[in-house]
Amino acid sequence: MNEAIKQAIYAFNNNEVPIGGILIDSKTKEIIHRSHNKVNKEKNAMYHCEIDLIMHSCKALSRKYLHDTIMFVTLEPCLMCASAVSEVHIDKLYFGAYDNKNGGIENFKFQSKREHAFKTEIYGGIMENDCKTLIENFFKKLR
């Protein structure tokens, strides 16, 4: 999660909402890709950190699915991102701060009860305060 936080700080310094993440190989523990929220840079409101991690990792590994990988991300994914993580079969997802406004984990878990859905294991609240403080400071700066 420290590596994900570094990415979030990078986003902060580049005027993006500071959300960072990494994707690691669950066997070798090596980092496959580091990324951060790029909505402003890419001029695309769906370019969340998780989407960029998936797009780059599929390309880098030339694989349709990302089995045997683990994602760390500093904020609870929205419903789109939680669904994307399941769609590409990422095994586990650890997130930092909870997002009471846009967080999609609860609704995603409801959806993934459906028989066919790939069930990513999800754990929240990892280094929660560090992740949360970054985002709070960003919005304080904006106001």
Next chain:
Amino acid sequence: MNEAIKQAIYAFNNNEVPIGGILIDSKTKEIIHRSHNKVNKEKNAMYHCEIDLIMHSCKALSRKYLHDTIMFVTLEPCLMCASAVSEVHIDKLYFGAYDNKNGGIENFKFQSKREHAFKTEIYGGIMENDCKTLIENFFKKLR
């Protein structure tokens, strides 16, 4: 929807699950982008037709949000795609066949009751039989 079906036929002939779509400018009625499911071509399980339409259209228009656009797609979007369509503020979505297995509209509507979510208007069953037959024929061919 005829244009979307043409894209689905193109996907069919290129060994992709035949789902096609277009994004149009709601004011001029011009087509901004045509696309189809590219999961195999892009080697990326999240490269659904809707995701490609959004990625290309944001880039082409250099806009973070896709207000004043309408999406036509031959199959009911999954939860990821329905959420992505809302995330980029597409005004209206018309889809063809219902997808009882992976369709995410019902669950998405539940989510979008949340106060902050952008509420894309959604209409299903447009040229349903044509859209459905294409997909059924594709899976018959595979078996």
